Amino acid sequence: MTKVSMTVNGKTVSGDVEGRTLLSGFLRENLNLTGTHVGCDTAQCGACVVHVNGEAVKSCNMLALEADGADVGTIEGQANQDGSLNVIQQAFQDHHGLQCGFCTPGMVMSAAALLKENPRPTEVEVRKYLEGNLCRCTGYHNIVKAIMAASGQDVSSIAAE
Amino acid sequence: MYNFEFEKPSTVADAVSALGGEDAQALGGGQTLIPTLKQRLAAPSTLVSLGGIPDMQGVCIEDDGSVAIGGATTHATVASEAAGSYPALAALAGLIGDPAVRNRGTIGGSLANNDPAACYPAGALGSGATIITNTRQIAADDFFEGLFSTALEEGEIITTVNFPVPQAASYQKFLQPASRFALVGVYLARFADGVRVAVTGASEDGVFRWSEAEEALNKEFRQDALTGLSINPANMIADLHGSKAYRAHLVSVMTKWAIEACM
Ligand SMILES: Cc1cc2nc3c(=O)[nH]c(=O)nc-3n(C[C@H](O)[C@H](O)[C@H](O)COP(=O)(O)OP(=O)(O)OC[C@H]3O[C@@H](n4cnc5c(N)ncnc54)[C@H](O)[C@@H]3O)c2cc1C
Ligand code: FES
Ligand code: FES
Numbered sequence: 001m002t003k004v005s006m007t008v009n010g011k012t013v014s015g016d017v018e019g020r021t022l023l024s025g026f027l028r029e030n031l032n033l034t035g036t037h038v039g040c041d042t043a044q045c046g047a048c049v050v051h052v053n054g055e056a057v058k059s060c061n062m063l064a065l066e067a068d069g070a071d072v073g074t075i076e077g078q079a080n081q082d083g084s085l086n087v088i089q090q091a092f093q094d095h096h097g098l099q100c101g102f103c104t105p106g107m108v109m110s111a112a113a114l115l116k117e118n119p120r121p122t123e124v125e126v127r128k129y130l131e132g133n134l135c136r137c138t139g140y141h142n143i144v145k146a147i148m149a150a151s152g153q154d155v156s157s158i159a160a161e
Numbered sequence: 162m163y164n165f166e167f168e169k170p171s172t173v174a175d176a177v178s179a180l181g182g183e184d185a186q187a188l189g190g191g192q193t194l195i196p197t198l199k200q201r202l203a204a205p206s207t208l209v210s211l212g213g214i215p216d217m218q219g220v221c222i223e224d225d226g227s228v229a230i231g232g233a234t235t236h237a238t239v240a241s242e243a244a245g246s247y248p249a250l251a252a253l254a255g256l257i258g259d260p261a262v263r264n265r266g267t268i269g270g271s272l273a274n275n276d277p278a279a280c281y282p283a284g285a286l287g288s289g290a291t292i293i294t295n296t297r298q299i300a301a302d303d304f305f306e307g308l309f310s311t312a313l314e315e316g317e318i319i320t321t322v323n324f325p326v327p328q329a330a331s332y333q334k335f336l337q338p339a340s341r342f343a344l345v346g347v348y349l350a351r352f353a354d355g356v357r358v359a360v361t362g363a364s365e366d367g368v369f370r371w372s373e374a375e376e377a378l379n380k381e382f383r384q385d386a387l388t389g390l391s392i393n394p395a396n397m398i399a400d401l402h403g404s405k406a407y408r409a410h411l412v413s414v415m416t417k418w419a420i421e422a423c424m
Contacts, residue, residue, distance in 0.1 A: 020164045
């Protein structure tokens with residue numbers, strides 16, 4: 001076992017891990033932060049997306065020890081200080097951007113990374129950015145709409161198809 | 162996944178010595194290697210991360226105008242930092258996988274892996290790049306040795322990849338939407354002294370140069386120059402996404418698109 005330390009959602013955390021421990025496993029099993037979902041475990045679905053030093057990564061495809069010293073953000077750190085939903089989460093609720101909710105943590109984390117680098121994305125840009133996030137329920141339309149709304153754009157003309 | 166030790170050196174020299182250990186293996190972004198380990202297709206005793214070596218990071222322009230990319234530079238960094246100096250290569254990097262894969266995967270890992278459907282091998286071979294390792298320099302023409310096989314020796318690390326910048330270039334990727342790799346991809350580069358055409362995703366032997374197309378384009382750089390030329394489907398890849406004949410046909414179509422984009 002090797003000791004790993006990192007900042008997760010602003011708090012310093014550490015734990016003992018094996019070389020093979022994945023970041024997703026460290027978050028879920030050592031820290032009990034089970035909001036980060038593991039859908040495929042093969043880097044395809046994006047349910048496990050978290051931020052490492054501000055960048056979206058698939059935590060099922062990164063070793064926990066690679067994140068030693070890093071600043072990690074997960075879905076548990078997304079809500080506002082007072083516990084209310086942040087603007088992206090609220091938009092997912094308002095625009096029915098989820099059904100079963102399994103993909104949602106990854107979708108929200110990808111959306112947050114997108115809006116940080118591109119605050120007013122077009123619909124095409126949103127769809128392109130979500131290429132690595134799979135949803136089996138919604139058909140994506142309302143997810144895209146929610147992200148457009150979260151970026152402050154008028155989505156009244158984007159009809160559900 | 163079998164367990165392994167993990168090391169993260171901060172210099173190439175330390176990485177080389179760590180890789181000298183028995184069954185040690187380099188770890189780039191892990192976007193190919195971690196899934197491979199999960200399937201127990203590899204069982205290294207030690208993984209040596211190359212992600213903590215500053216000398217292997219970033220994109221810079223050399224005195225001769227060529228673009229040098231550190232072996233551990235992520236696809237996302239190449240997509241943004243090479244956009245001004247070598248736009249076609251930056252565009253290729255920006256089309257790999259998805260944003261989260263591009264934030265981890267590296268150029269060195271992609272070239273060392275030499276997946277028959279990967280994008281960077283086409284970019285490197287099409288550009289006539291030089292692959293620089295801890296011990297030597299290898300021309301792209303001598304580097305790729307067939308499916309998942311390269312000229313790299315055991316423990317040898319790609320530290321830098323040096324790309325001469327052509328007058329015009331274009332990568333045309335026909336996406337295999339499930340894997341996000343290329344079903345067929347063509348990288349075409351037009352230099353003052355000739356045209357290079359590199360094809361990925363198509364051949365059972367991995368990336369290759371389509372020399373007949375290069376000769377024809379050297380005589381006359383236009384789409385019609387390819388008329389009458391075709392790729393022999395015999396050693397094309399066949400899978401549920403496309404037959405041999407389909408892939409052979411796509412090579413011509415992607416090459417024509419690339420010519421169009423360079424006009
Ligand atoms: C969902 C998904 C989609 C993808 N889509 C594409 C795509 O469209 N096009 C594409 O080209 N690729 C694609 N990839 C692969 C991706 O580009 C990988 O990043 C790349 O193939 C391997 O790079 P890596 O840095 O992750 O290497 P790793 O996975 O860490 O390593 C791969 C191999 O290279 C060796 N290695 C790593 N770095 C070096 C080095 N500097 N010197 C010597 N050896 C080294 C390792 O030992 C290992 O054998 C995709 C991957 C995923 C998960
Ligand atoms: S669980 Fe990581 S990409 Fe699916
Ligand atoms: S809401 Fe069910 S997978 Fe997306």
